[in-house]
Amino acid sequence: MPKKERKRLQVVISEEQDALLTRTAYELSSPERLISKSEVVRLAIEKIARELGESEQLDELRTLLDDENVSDDA
Known part of the structure; x- marks a missing residue:
């Protein structure tokens, strides 16, 4: 079974x-499962998208976002 293709995103x-x-x-x-920071980011994205839909x-x-002075250098 081929691996699921994923996109990479780099943020500061x-x-x-x-x-x-x-x-x-x-x-x-x-103890059974370590969660990575990448998994936390993916979970947060899904949670935000779901909440926006509701x-x-x-x-x-x-x-x-404005209060945090978040900027996108893309």
Whole structure:
């Protein structure tokens, strides 16, 4: 069975955001299964997309992004 093709995305994050990713991965992990930071990011993407489909929280998320001074260097 061929491997599932995946796209790679590179983003720049702050040390604080990296620490949050690390802590979240640790908290989601169990002795049976370690969760990677990449898996946390994929989970977050799915969760945000689902929540946006269920409600109108776009303005709240935009405000959060503006407050964090998030920029995309693409």
